[in-house]
Amino acid sequence: MELWFTDKHTENVHFSIKIKEHLYHGKSKYQSIDFFDSYEFGKFLTLDGYMMVNEKDEFIYHDMMVHVPMATNPLIKKVLVIGGGDGGTVRELTRYSSVEVIDMVEIDEQVVKLSQQYLPQTASKLIDPRVKIYYDDGLSFVSGLDNTYDLILVDSTDSMGPGEGLFSKAFYDNCYQALTEDGILVNQHESPYYDKEAKEMKRSHAKIKKLFPISMVYQFHMPTYPSGHWLFGFASKKYHPIDNAGFDAWKEFGLKTKYYNTNIHKGSFLLPTFVQDMLDEV
Amino acid sequence: MELWFTDKHTENVHFSIKIKEHLYHGKSKYQSIDFFDSYEFGKFLTLDGYMMVNEKDEFIYHDMMVHVPMATNPLIKKVLVIGGGDGGTVRELTRYSSVEVIDMVEIDEQVVKLSQQYLPQTASKLIDPRVKIYYDDGLSFVSGLDNTYDLILVDSTDSMGPGEGLFSKAFYDNCYQALTEDGILVNQHESPYYDKEAKEMKRSHAKIKKLFPISMVYQFHMPTYPSGHWLFGFASKKYHPIDNAGFDAWKEFGLKTKYYNTNIHKGSFLLPTFVQDMLDEV
Numbered sequence: 001m002e003l004w005f006t007d008k009h010t011e012n013v014h015f016s017i018k019i020k021e022h023l024y025h026g027k028s029k030y031q032s033i034d035f036f037d038s039y040e041f042g043k044f045l046t047l048d049g050y051m052m053v054n055e056k057d058e059f060i061y062h063d064m065m066v067h068v069p070m071a072t073n074p075l076i077k078k079v080l081v082i083g084g085g086d087g088g089t090v091r092e093l094t095r096y097s098s099v100e101v102i103d104m105v106e107i108d109e110q111v112v113k114l115s116q117q118y119l120p121q122t123a124s125k126l127i128d129p130r131v132k133i134y135y136d137d138g139l140s141f142v143s144g145l146d147n148t149y150d151l152i153l154v155d156s157t158d159s160m161g162p163g164e165g166l167f168s169k170a171f172y173d174n175c176y177q178a179l180t181e182d183g184i185l186v187n188q189h190e191s192p193y194y195d196k197e198a199k200e201m202k203r204s205h206a207k208i209k210k211l212f213p214i215s216m217v218y219q220f221h222m223p224t225y226p227s228g229h230w231l232f233g234f235a236s237k238k239y240h241p242i243d244n245a246g247f248d249a250w251k252e253f254g255l256k257t258k259y260y261n262t263n264i265h266k267g268s269f270l271l272p273t274f275v276q277d278m279l280d281e282v
Numbered sequence: 283m284e285l286w287f288t289d290k291h292t293e294n295v296h297f298s299i300k301i302k303e304h305l306y307h308g309k310s311k312y313q314s315i316d317f318f319d320s321y322e323f324g325k326f327l328t329l330d331g332y333m334m335v336n337e338k339d340e341f342i343y344h345d346m347m348v349h350v351p352m353a354t355n356p357l358i359k360k361v362l363v364i365g366g367g368d369g370g371t372v373r374e375l376t377r378y379s380s381v382e383v384i385d386m387v388e389i390d391e392q393v394v395k396l397s398q399q400y401l402p403q404t405a406s407k408l409i410d411p412r413v414k415i416y417y418d419d420g421l422s423f424v425s426g427l428d429n430t431y432d433l434i435l436v437d438s439t440d441s442m443g444p445g446e447g448l449f450s451k452a453f454y455d456n457c458y459q460a461l462t463e464d465g466i467l468v469n470q471h472e473s474p475y476y477d478k479e480a481k482e483m484k485r486s487h488a489k490i491k492k493l494f495p496i497s498m499v500y501q502f503h504m505p506t507y508p509s510g511h512w513l514f515g516f517a518s519k520k521y522h523p524i525d526n527a528g529f530d531a532w533k534e535f536g537l538k539t540k541y542y543n544t545n546i547h548k549g550s551f552l553l554p555t556f557v558q559d560m561l562d563e564v
Binding site: 014018039040060193194219220223228229260261263264266268269 | 292293294296298299300321322475476502505509511539542543545546548549551553554555556558
């Protein structure tokens, strides 16, 4: 027997992965949750049938989400992670002994519990004593917070489904308020290639750039996401991600990273013309 | 009826495209050749069942192959293209009125003739008066040439199949000889993500870096190639692609490009750690 998982990158483009074993299938209050073991990507998690994280390339996403802001301001102490139930973003944060607070708000407790069982590669550091997990909606969690976090990481699903509120203007407003004056917001910013994600990319950027004095987008290669061309947003009250970066201080942390380095940090903000044009036109 | 074309990115990872129409199927002396029309990517060409070029993202590959060396040395006048039967590389070269000679060596005449029929988007400039097409093996064509071209572009298929000789040490030796003292060699350099391409990437780099004083690799996002993370090699006798680049002179050409710009030129040479490590270890 051959078992294949298919991720619909678009209605007309399918990405299929040969499966060793379907480890888990269930439905939470919010979404369907599956874990697979595969030949090429090791174990992976899907939500509502879309690839979220796999053992082969999760390092790319988590390196770029965490180390870009941490190298921009290596003095960051208090961090809020919104979403990220697989634990990979928290894992990278726990590598910084200087980080004192890691609050994680995940709407779906099942994703966390099941990732701890099936994906220890990403979830194993959720037990770090600095980590507090709140099972709550990210939008309501940040509402009313003021001057609390140095860094907010929005490690969300797409704007369809339970992550929808994390792409709203109200949410970004609340994030702005929740950040300290040094504050940085990094968010999952979709992709420029296929129409669906490109539309969300533009909507998200339009909202964030009205709020933050510094609002940029950076890119990386994420082979298992649609098109492999993925983006994060970098919004900041004070720190420019290149001009104000603390690369020397970051190097003193002595972290070994498989994707991130201070060169790719700089290079990732240099965008192709068609992406820059899309961002400029909003 | 639904018709789907499937490209095997690996034995365990398939990329499938919904087809409007199978426009052409045939076998040349060298390979099987197919043209399709699709919903997401427009018309596309496959050789031996692998995606070569499609109307949606060919601009990325051709921009990065041509404009990176042309902006490094805007004085380039004589260019040799090896492979590239779809015509996209030649098309970008013909946009430079300063380029005087464009020789193209393509082993498979059928690919050229059929691309002119089915893919005019890439092939339409093959009739430019500066273009001479030689239907020959690239390896034997460059053998014995001396101090002839300012730029050689190796727009080849993978190292399996008819493109195999274009990854050999003898070929690179001959290219070195065929180049002027200002000469630059850009070659299709595979991908770091899946094992098969990563192995070829390392083999190719090991050979080229022994020959050329400047030997670097640059990356771009190519959504329809395996993993979407693709590389070109940049080898040069004199010009460093950043330190010696002629960006101001290049901008004076006034070319509108959809992927390439002088920022992405610089950023594309800044590589993720795992790619740099693979290149350093050869």
